[in-house]
Amino acid sequence: MLTRLVIVLVGILLFLVESEFAMFSPLQWNNSTYYLIPRFLILYLIFLAIYYSRKKAMIYGLIFGLCFDVFYINIIGLYTVLYPAICFIAAWFVKRVEAHLLFTTFLSLGLLAILEVVLYEFFYIIQFTTMALQPFLIYRLAPTLIANFLFLIMLAWAFKYCISARVFQRA
Numbered sequence: 264m265l266t267r268l269v270i271v272l273v274g275i276l277l278f279l280v281e282s283e284f285a286m287f288s289p290l291q292w293n294n295s296t297y298y299l300i301p302r303f304l305i306l307y308l309i310f311l312a313i314y315y316s317r318k319k320a321m322i323y324g325l326i327f328g329l330c331f332d333v334f335y336i337n338i339i340g341l342y343t344v345l346y347p348a349i350c351f352i353a354a355w356f357v358k359r360v361e362a363h364l365l366f367t368t369f370l371s372l373g374l375l376a377i378l379e380v381v382l383y384e385f386f387y388i389i390q391f392t393t394m395a396l397q398p399f400l401i402y403r404l405a406p407t408l409i410a411n412f413l414f415l416i417m418l419a420w421a422f423k424y425c426i427s428a429r430v431f432q433r434a
Contacts, residue, residue, distance in 0.1 A: 269425060270311070271323075277303040278327055282335075290406070297406040302375055303414060304331075305346060309353045309371045310422040313362050317354035321347040345381060349374050364423060368415050372408055379404050 284301040291297075304327055312320035324346030331342040356370055383399050386392045394403070 270315070273425060274304065274307060274311075274323055274327060277307050278330065296402060298403040299410040300379070300403065300407040301414070302378070302407070302411050305349060305375065305378060306371050306411060306415060307422060308346060308350050309374060310367065310419075310426055312350040312354040313357045313367055313370075314423055314426040317350065320350040320354070324350045341382070341385060345378060349378055352377075364419060367423075368412075368419055371415060372412055375411055376404065376408060379407060 281301045281303050284299075284303070288299040289296045290299060305324075308320050308324045308327070311323060325343060328342035328344070328346035329339070331346075332339045336342070353370060353374055357367070360366060383392070383394075383396075383403075387394075
């Protein structure tokens with residue numbers, strides 16, 4: 264019971280912490296502006312989908328995606344659809360390949376890149392952003408992937424341990 268609560272509380276904490284880390288963005292370096300978008304929650308949900316349960320990760324993704332839509336972007340449905348879809352894709356890949364931590368880390372970064380590109384394309388279509396594709400790739404996608412990779416290096420083992428502890432307790 265306690266570990267199930269810990270899994271949910273970690274998700275809530277990451278949801279709240281993302282906005283705090285977003286305060287560090289944008290960064291000025293060499294007369295260029297780089298945008299670091301923290302995506303801690305979706306990385307955690309990917310780990311949930313891989314090491315715990317695809318169904319529960321998709322449910323958490325639906326709930327947190329709806330909260331993200333309501334609190335941050337006011338376009339209901341965007342993150343509500345994308346978070347569970349990313350969780351589903353992660354679980355689908357791991358059914359075909361072993362869930363090694365190194366593979367999981369790079370799969371998470373790949374899915375994060377897909378999420379960012381889909382969000383960029385959606386916002387570009389509705390003219391919420393006017394940034395061209397090349398500046399997006401250089402000034403937003405690359406720094407976002409690097410920052411979230413560093414986050415994964417620091418906390419991937421903790422995610423896996425937290426989630427696996429719940430799985431072992433259930434077994």
